[in-house]
Amino acid sequence: MASETKTYTLEEVTKHDKAQDCWIIISNKVYDVTSFIDQHPGGRGALIYVAGTDATENFEQVGHSEDAKGGMSHFYIGNLHLHSDHKPAPTAFSATTTATNIQQQEVGDAKSGDQDYKNNPIPSPSHSTIPQAQA
Numbered sequence: 711m712a713s714e715t716k717t718y719t720l721e722e723v724t725k726h727d728k729a730q731d732c733w734i735i736i737s738n739k740v741y742d743v744t745s746f747i748d749q750h751p752g753g754r755g756a757l758i759y760v761a762g763t764d765a766t767e768n769f770e771q772v773g774h775s776e777d778a779k780g781g782m783s784h785f786y787i788g789n790l791h792l793h794s795d796h797k798p799a800p801t802a803f804s805a806t807t808t809a810t811n812i813q814q815q816e817v818g819d820a821k822s823g824d825q826d827y828k829n830n831p832i833p834s835p836s837h838s839t840i841p842q843a844q845a
């Protein structure tokens with residue numbers, strides 16, 4: 711029999727929110743993409759942007775190929791622990807997040823070695839929903 715699937719609380723996942731330690735949630739599954747950041751065809755900024763959050767919406771918006779969806783399994787580490795009073799995980803586009811906050815929190819956190827990302831969080835022009843922070 712396969713070993714039991716590990717579950718992680720949202721609190722645990724949110725601790726892994728940086729390039730050197732990057733977990734993301736997609737469809738209530740937890741992925742450790744730390745080793746994938748430099749290989750991601752969509753760029754490292756895209757993954758750092760959603761580090762420690764629920765990236766389901768972002769992932770779906772890109773329209774990832776079947777290959778990409780298959781490749782995800784390499785990084786799967788367990789499931790998100792869902793409580794009965796489960797609140798949705800924060801996303802990079804959370805309604806309570808203002809563009810200013812994104813600049814200070816999300817972009818600010820990714821400063822080391824990610825200067826390009828500061829100006830262009832998701833390196834794809836197809837992401838029209840990314841809020842553009844104004845100085």
Ligand code: HEM
Nearest residue numbers: 741751752756757760765768769772774775778781782834
């Ligand atoms: C384990 C998670 C992920 C895997 C395995 C993955 C894999 C890939 C792959 C293989 C591609 C090349 C195009 C394709 O085959 O679809 C790609 C492109 C891309 N990915 Fe991801 N990706 C992941 C998560 C994400 C997330 C969370 C985001 C957004 C925050 C993202 C943003 C992008 C973008 C912007 C592109 C470029 C699309 C384009 O060229 O138009 N990816 N990804």
